[in-house]
Amino acid sequence: MGYKFLEHTADVQAECRAVSFTGLLETAAQALYSIALKKQRKLTRKKHELFVSGAGREEVLVRWLQELVFLLETDGFAAVKFHWDGSHVEEQEHPATGEAKAVLTVHCTAEGYICRPEDRGEEIKGATYHGLTVEKKEQAYMARVIFDL
Amino acid sequence: MATVNLNRIDSTTWEIPKTGGMRVAGRIIANEELLKPILRDKAAEQVANVAWLPGIVGYSLAMPDAHWGYGFPIGGVAATDPGEGGVISPGGVGYDINCGCRVVTTALEYANVKPRLHDIVAGLYRDIPTGVGSQGAIPKLSETELKRVLNEGAHWAVSQGYGTPQDLEATEDHGRIETADASAVSARAIARGENQVGTLGSGNHFAEVGVVERIFDAEIAEAYGLREGFITVMVHTGSRGLGYQVCDDFIQTMLRAAQKYGIALPDRQLCCAPVDSPEGRHYVAAMSAAANYAWANRQIIMELARRSILHVLRIKPEELQARLLYDVCHNIAKMETHEVEGASRRLCVHRKGATRAFPGTRPEVVEKYRAVGQPVLIPGDMGTGSYVCAGTETALKKSFGSCCHGAGRMLSRKAAKKAKDPATLMHELKAKDIEVMARSKRTLTEESPEAYKDIDAVADVVAEAGIGRKVARIRPVGVIKG
Numbered sequence: 001m002g003y004k005f006l007e008h009t010a011d012v013q014a015e016c017r018a019v020s021f022t023g024l025l026e027t028a029a030q031a032l033y034s035i036a037l038k039k040q041r042k043l044t045r046k047k048h049e050l051f052v053s054g055a056g057r058e059e060v061l062v063r064w065l066q067e068l069v070f071l072l073e074t075d076g077f078a079a080v081k082f083h084w085d086g087s088h089v090e091e092q093e094h095p096a097t098g099e100a101k102a103v104l105t106v107h108c109t110a111e112g113y114i115c116r117p118e119d120r121g122e123e124i125k126g127a128t129y130h131g132l133t134v135e136k137k138e139q140a141y142m143a144r145v146i147f148d149l
Numbered sequence: 150m151a152t153v154n155l156n157r158i159d160s161t162t163w164e165i166p167k168t169g170g171m172r173v174a175g176r177i178i179a180n181e182e183l184l185k186p187i188l189r190d191k192a193a194e195q196v197a198n199v200a201w202l203p204g205i206v207g208y209s210l211a212m213p214d215a216h217w218g219y220g221f222p223i224g225g226v227a228a229t230d231p232g233e234g235g236v237i238s239p240g241g242v243g244y245d246i247n248c249g250c251r252v253v254t255t256a257l258e259y260a261n262v263k264p265r266l267h268d269i270v271a272g273l274y275r276d277i278p279t280g281v282g283s284q285g286a287i288p289k290l291s292e293t294e295l296k297r298v299l300n301e302g303a304h305w306a307v308s309q310g311y312g313t314p315q316d317l318e319a320t321e322d323h324g325r326i327e328t329a330d331a332s333a334v335s336a337r338a339i340a341r342g343e344n345q346v347g348t349l350g351s352g353n354h355f356a357e358v359g360v361v362e363r364i365f366d367a368e369i370a371e372a373y374g375l376r377e378g379f380i381t382v383m384v385h386t387g388s389r390g391l392g393y394q395v396c397d398d399f400i401q402t403m404l405r406a407a408q409k410y411g412i413a414l415p416d417r418q419l420c421c422a423p424v425d426s427p428e429g430r431h432y433v434a435a436m437s438a439a440a441n442y443a444w445a446n447r448q449i450i451m452e453l454a455r456r457s458i459l460h461v462l463r464i465k466p467e468e469l470q471a472r473l474l475y476d477v478c479h480n481i482a483k484m485e486t487h488e489v490e491g492a493s494r495r496l497c498v499h500r501k502g503a504t505r506a507f508p509g510t511r512p513e514v515v516e517k518y519r520a521v522g523q524p525v526l527i528p529g530d531m532g533t534g535s536y537v538c539a540g541t542e543t544a545l546k547k548s549f550g551s552c553c554h555g556a557g558r559m560l561s562r563k564a565a566k567k568a569k570d571p572a573t574l575m576h577e578l579k580a581k582d583i584e585v586m587a588r589s590k591r592t593l594t595e596e597s598p599e600a601y602k603d604i605d606a607v608a609d610v611v612a613e614a615g616i617g618r619k620v621a622r623i624r625p626v627g628v629i630k631g
Contacts, residue, residue: 007561009190009217036281038591059404066397073390074340120281122592123351123631125244125393129400129417130219146219148244148393149352149562 001140003031013131013146021057022084022106024134024141025064029079032065035147036072038121043113044080053105057134060104061143065127072115072124079110122149153193155184161213161614162547165193170413171200176208178548178614183213183606186559190217192224198415199227203423204235206489206496210548212503213610214527214557214602218243220418223502223558226551228487230494231424236412237432238421239403241499243480244396246436247443248354248387250526251320251476252537252623253451254373255458255469257380259360259626263582265462266358270584270627272461273356277453278348280588280631286347286453295343296331302441303476306448311347312455312473316448318515320476321505324444326437326483333434334391335398342391342442347449351592351631354386356454357528358584358627359535365619369521369539373474375621382458382471383535383623384450385528387480388443395439399432424484424497433482440481447476474537475524479504479554485513487549498549506540506552506617514540525617529556529604531585531596531630532578535623536608543615552617556601565600566591578628587630596630 001023003016014031018024033040050067054060071077087106125148134143156164158176163184165175175196179187187193192215199221200209206228215224220240229235262269278286287309290298298305303317303324317323349356359381364370375381388395406422406429407414414420422428455471462469482499489496504526509519518524522539529535533556544550560568571590574597578585587593611617 005563007563009192009561010223010558011219012562038589055404063401070337070341070394117280121589123281126397126400128219129404129420130240132417148219 001027003027008146011146011148013144016143018141019139021141022087024143025061025106026082028061028065028143028145029068032068032124032147033078035122036124037078037115037119039119040078041113042080044111045113046077048077048110050110051105051107053103055103057104058132060106061134061145062127062129062132064106065145069124069126076114077112078115079112081111083109085109124149153197161610165197167200170415171197172205173200173208175200177211177215178610178616179213180610183602183610186602187211187215192217192222195222196225198419199225201414202227202229202236202238202419202421203412204229204231204233206230206494207549210551212551212553213607214553214555216558218501220416221499221501224553225501226499226503226548228496228498228549229424230496232495235424235497236421237424237429237482237497238419238499239396239399239432240418240420241501242396242436242482243501244393245387245480246392246395247440247478248480249443249447249476249478250383250385250528251447251451252474252526253382253471254375254474255380255382255471257469259378259380262380262462266627267584268461269358269458270586270629272457273454274586274629276457277356277450277629279629281351286449289344290346292339295339298346298445299331299334299438299441300329301325303444303448306445311449311452316473318517319473320444321478324448324476326440328433329437329441330434331438333431334395334438338391338394338398341394342389345389345391346442346446347453348389349386349450349631350389351589353596355531355628355630356450357383357531357625359383359623359625361621362534362624363622365621369618369620372518372521373524373537373620374472375474375537381623382454383528384447384454386446386450388439389446391442392439395435399435402428402432436482440478443478444476475526477504477526487545500551502554503551504554505550506544507550508540508542508545510542511550522618525552527553527555527608530598530601531625531628532581532583532598533604534625536604536619537621537623538608538611538617539620541615541618544617547614548616552611553607556604556607558600559602560600562595565597566594568599569594569597583625584627589631592630
């Protein structure tokens with residue numbers, strides 16, 4: 001399990017694999033940090049609690065990556081370890097249409113550190129929905145996501 | 150869709166017939182050579198996907214520098230009619246809202262300053278914050294002051310002493326879109342951009358010292374203040390983290406909105422809402438605010454460059470005569486009036502990696518360029534050259550008054566890094582008398598000349614298709630990058 005990068009003309013497309021969905025989120029985080037950081041440290045002096053919700057796994061994956069990008073850009077926070085405090089699916093009503101939708105929420109505590117300016121690699125503008133897939137195949141989850149650089 | 154069929158219309162126009170959910174046909178402006186890389190990646194598929202947008206009129210278009218993006222292709226243009234349910238899509242603007250470039254002309258002759266070029270580039274590298282997370286060009290702004298930036302754009306920068314009112318006269322939309330509303334920008338976006346006003350960033354953003362190498366149209370060049378053998382400064386950057394976050398915020402909004410309005414799309418990154426819906430109006434207000442931030446950013450960076458050169462050369466402003474030729478945005482959606490099938494219609498024109506290229510007959514063109522047309526700035530790669538073109542009537546007819554925004558990427562970042570190591574690249578640029586300073590060697594190789602299409606070929610197609618008139622070619626002699 002792990003990640004690899006696929007060809008994309010302007011941006012970076014990552015393919016991630018893991019045995020669980022939360023493992024997939026961790027693998028995608030590693031892929032993100034391998035782009036955004038030149039040097040990754042093993043320090044765990046800071047903690048951030050992360051709640052991410054979305055209408056399905058694909059949306060949760062993008063929201064998750066966006067949250068990590070936001071923390072990196074605003075606080076310089078890079079996560080090293082993830083402690084999963086749970087995930088659940090609930091029916092929520094769309095505020096405008098009233099339509100019921102299954103919303104997946106994941107919750108974890110991320111331990112990490114505040115990276116130094118010299119640790120920073122490439123600037124990630126965002127994780128996109130273009131070509132986004134999350135699939136469960138046999139015993140593994142596989143995702144493809146494109147980062148806009 | 151997996152494949153697209155193409156019909157040749159003429160030597161520079163290729164049509165993707167309307168099929169499936171496409172509401173209009175697609176058109177790619179390219180010759181046979183430039184079409185090859187466009188067909189190698191997914192850009193043509195993306196042109197077809199954009200044609201699904203509700204209210205789209207004319208054609209879904211791709212410029213000669215088009216390549217695979219996300220949602221829209223880079224180099225994509227699409228106009229929608231709000232009167233017919235036309236939509237606005239953050240994916241048609243991109244993360245870097247109002248990414249754009251500006252060119253400054255000077256009275257410095259290359260032959261005279263060549264011995265000081267290293268010092269000039271080192272000065273720019275010292276005085277313009279570059280690189281990922283760069284900050285500190287100006288003191289951190291209070292929230293109140295940042296909201297002024299969002300509402301006032303380049304006018305705010307000039308009010309703080311960064312440049313002159315003459316600069317505003319040479320900036321698209323005079324450096325401020327009136328539809329901006331700072332209150333539409335989220336706290337997260339403000340947090341992401343609060344320290345970055347006056348910073349270049351990284352990736353393909355740069356500040357470049359160039360020399361006007363060739364004049365193609367003497368009359369227009371004179372109107373633009375371009376003289377052969379004289380130094381120019383070009384700045385390419387955008388709205389930094391603030392714009393990225395605005396895009397991200399509204400992708401989420403538009404995913405819900407597309408469901409709400411029953412809009413079927415082949416790519417979620419094209420999510421959108423009617424221009425005249427609450428979601429559409431909210432996005433326009435936030436996007437415009439981010440665009441204003443970008444104009445303030447480029448205005449400040451230009452002034453930092455101007456001050457830096459004065460300091461390094463120990464000359465007076467009247468000796469430098471740094472004058473903004475023009476500032477264009479190439480990631481934006483704008484309300485414009487265009488003629489479609491014989492009728493004048495108010496349209497929302499998305500340009501993602503595309504530059505407006507209006508002829509002088511349009512009221513949007515600044516007064517001093519009405520006789521010759523709007524300057525169209527087409528930066529190439531750091532080792533080859535850039536073009537200044539002029540907008541044309543043909544562009545209005547063919548591409549909603551749009552032209553390309555650069556050479557266009559051809560190699561992926563991975564392939565570009567494999568193609569050349571940093572030392573070889575630096576050696577080659579040095580051999581061409583190009584001084585380069587960059588924070589990251591990785592970025593440098595990713596942005597090597599081999600990664601891009603031939604800018605001369607792109608400019609030739611622009612001229613042949615008539616969507617821009619070649620005015621001058623600028624050769625880079627000094628580059629700073631993040």
